[in-house]
Amino acid sequence: MDFTRLPHPAPVPGATREQAIADPGFGKVFTDHMVSIDYDADKGGWHSPTLGPREPIALDPAASVLHYAQEIFEGLKAYRLADGTMALFRPDANAARFNRSAERLAMPALPEDVFVEAVRQAVLADKDWFPAVDGGSLYVRPFMFANEAFLGVRPATRYKFLVILSPAGNYFKSGAPAVSVWVSDYTRAAPGGTGAAKCGGNYAASLVPTGEAFARGHDQTVFLDAAERKWIEELGGMNLFFVFDDGTILTPPLRGTILPGITRDSIITLAREQGLTVREEMYSLDQWREDAVSGRLVETFACGTAAVVTAVGKVAGHDGEFTIGSGGPGQLTQTLREKLVGIQRGTVEDTHGWVTRLG
Ligand code: PLP
Ligand code: COI
Numbered sequence: 001m002d003f004t005r006l007p008h009p010a011p012v013p014g015a016t017r018e019q020a021i022a023d024p025g026f027g028k029v030f031t032d033h034m035v036s037i038d039y040d041a042d043k044g045g046w047h048s049p050t051l052g053p054r055e056p057i058a059l060d061p062a063a064s065v066l067h068y069a070q071e072i073f074e075g076l077k078a079y080r081l082a083d084g085t086m087a088l089f090r091p092d093a094n095a096a097r098f099n100r101s102a103e104r105l106a107m108p109a110l111p112e113d114v115f116v117e118a119v120r121q122a123v124l125a126d127k128d129w130f131p132a133v134d135g136g137s138l139y140v141r142p143f144m145f146a147n148e149a150f151l152g153v154r155p156a157t158r159y160k161f162l163v164i165l166s167p168a169g170n171y172f173k174s175g176a177p178a179v180s181v182w183v184s185d186y187t188r189a190a191p192g193g194t195g196a197a198k199c200g201g202n203y204a205a206s207l208v209p210t211g212e213a214f215a216r217g218h219d220q221t222v223f224l225d226a227a228e229r230k231w232i233e234e235l236g237g238m239n240l241f242f243v244f245d246d247g248t249i250l251t252p253p254l255r256g257t258i259l260p261g262i263t264r265d266s267i268i269t270l271a272r273e274q275g276l277t278v279r280e281e282m283y284s285l286d287q288w289r290e291d292a293v294s295g296r297l298v299e300t301f302a303c304g305t306a307a308v309v310t311a312v313g314k315v316a317g318h319d320g321e322f323t324i325g326s327g328g329p330g331q332l333t334q335t336l337r338e339k340l341v342g343i344q345r346g347t348v349e350d351t352h353g354w355v356t357r358l359g
Helices: 014-020 091-104 112-125 200-205 207-215 262-273 285-294 331-344
Strands: 033-040 045-053 071-073 076-080 086-089 137-146 158-168 178-183 220-224 232-235 239-244 249-251 278-280 297-304 308-317 320-323 355-357
Touching: 033 112, 045 112, 071 091, 071 200, 076 112, 086 112, 086 331, 091 112, 091 137, 091 262, 112 137, 112 158, 178 207, 200 207, 207 220, 232 239, 239 262, 239 285, 249 262, 262 278, 262 297, 262 308, 262 331, 285 297, 285 308, 285 320, 297 331, 308 331
Parallel strands: 178 220, 178 308, 249 278
Antiparallel strands: 033 045, 033 158, 071 137, 076 086, 076 137, 086 355, 137 158, 220 232, 239 249, 239 297, 297 308, 308 320
16 A cells, blocks of 8 residues: 655654653654545545644544444553664554454454554654653554445444554553553453454443442452452553462463453563563452452553553452552562563563564
8 A cells, every 4th residue: 555645734843842751651643644544435446545743633523433333442561772772562463453353342343464564653752752761652542434425333344543653651650660550340352242342332321330449449449250250351552461479470361351462472481581471361359459468469460552561569348458569569470570561671682573673
């Protein structure tokens, strides 16, 4: 696909940009450009790939995304490596997951090479927007939504795919070494539902429990399974890992109700390579509490693109609260985090072909 390049009439002035990216936090600052590609079933599918200024998009009030939430997204990061080149971490995995989400939401697939090229074009256009802060990166948000004006309930025939970029620092406002999580009574995804898809609707449903967590002073919500209300699934925007005193690690299995995290997959690979036993098994809230109290469980960490690897220090719910280990980041959490971040930033050798350098 050849991208049309529209010149930007008024990019953000350098001094304003520098100020904006000095301490960007997460998801608040946006760059100059965006990529857009349109889909029309009546026009042979995907067409008009464009790299242009980031600008508001016009939507018909009947656009089906506004009514039936046919929307999916991805999240990945572009890094500036030690040698100055820019790189993406496993963009092919995001492209593949995007298409699995599309399939679940009855949306058209976008060829994986087009997804990766769109991300590449956007990042190269905004290469001056990498924040210099420690741990900083350019967070990439590709997404697709139905923009056909139609109120019947059926898959739309028209879609828009966009890529926007957001300079990012720490996901958690507190920047604390370990986060505190709230076990919600609400569930996120039921068997047969959309839990494994990265669709906006999943996040809309998580906002009340997340608001509850924030109001009680916690950083994230833990969701239990919808069928038995017993098994730990994941956090609102991260997967979970549990580390035991015998050195083994456990993470909830992919049963269709949690997001198959790319960080999760990478951590499993790195831990196994290190000789550790990683079990993908169900783990109950009761067992979590019992093991934390007995000391059999020594660490818990959350992982995801935005949050990287973050220790969970405290767990609270309607039945009271408990602390994990010392309440701060454990040894393995730190080792795995350093290894992953090192690969992402080019200071640890990438033996898996995970890092895609951008010219
Ligand atoms: N679980 C949920 C619900 C998420 O939103 C995310 C973030 O994308 C993850 C897990 C972690 O996925 P990944 O490691 O691919 O970013
Ligand atoms: C990510 O880690 O990329 C996410 O999408 C999690 C959250 C910010 C939605």
